[in-house]
Amino acid sequence: MSNNNLLYRQVQSPMVLKIAKWIIGIFLVIGLCSHFIANDMPLLAKYEGSVSSPATVEFLSDIGIVDSRIYDETKFKWKIMPPIPYSSNQLNSRVNVSVGPLDNxxxxxxxxxxxxxxxxxxxxVLAGLVHGTNIALKVGLLSVFFSLLLGLYLGLLSGYFGDNGWKINIFALLIGTLIKALGLYYILYPIIVNPGLFYYLNLTFIVTILQLALYKFIPGSTKPSISLPIDLITTKIIEVLNSIPTLFIILAFLAIFTKPSIWNVIIIISIIGWPKFARLVRAEILQIKNLEYIESAKSIGLSDFQIIFKHALPNAITSVISITAFAISGAILLESTLSFLGLGIPLDQVSWGSMLADARVNFSSWWLALFPGL
Known part of the structure; x- marks a missing residue:
């Protein structure tokens, strides 16, 4: 038995898979519940005669659902603190220098x-690790999600239609391009400058409705149309992105964003990551689009988009899933690298990379390099 086969059998063993699932599950729980695991605000407290959850109020105010509230700690009758009673950016007045885990x-x-x-x-440091897990998962999952959506969309269109198969209404193309440009601006600008969940969702919904209405009320059969070379456009964009070093692309986009934000990092990683999904999906569609079952679907009168989403996409998605896990880990490593270099996220936010950067300037603080590095 070769070494590769032996390694494959070991990885596929039930015990290894069970341990891997537990590790992933623990990281997901820590990342999703980080605000309630490490925080200097009580999980539950009696304040001014009523029972409330200051940590929950703070969490909801951070995502723009409720207004922020300032609590006077001296007015708490009783309180239940999180497992780690410190927030990631809380300064300890009693400790103004780095203190090791074994020190007094x-x-x-x-x-x-x-x-x-x-x-x-x-x-x-422990609170920073918990908060860093939240940032790592947020960047990894969201950036790969957006990359996957864009890569699937362009890969399916370019592989199935090629350069001459997709005919689009000229008026719909012009007006749709204008709406998309305005939509992207008004959606991304508030995220970059002042993130707000409901503002983002409302604008996304409005732009989507406008686009659907546009293609509904301007039928292609009554207006002049052109063949859009979607395959040529997609492949050339991929070639351009692949020909430019990743670091240059990152620095170019960081110069555009005036205010550091975690959404900047997510957008940049999404732009960098979608070509790998588009190439894979395009290759899969090129292999199957001329098979008999696709031709049979065309012969019974199914539309192109019905064939794509009911028959072509399920066959292509299997290969995409296999590289998604590697894409998530790559996005997390890239975010840590940017944080280590002091780029991307705001300096007041603690992440794994920023903690490693602190260890770089304080060689005696071995715990700053050991625990985030693990």
């Missing part, structure tokens, strides 16, 4: 001990 710490009790130490600003 000036804390009121073991409940408030910094179990993995602090950085040079007194911020808790």
């Amino acid at each position: 710490q000036e804390v009121s009790s073991l409940r408030y001990r910094h179990w993995l130490g602090t950085d040079q600003l007194g911020r808790d």
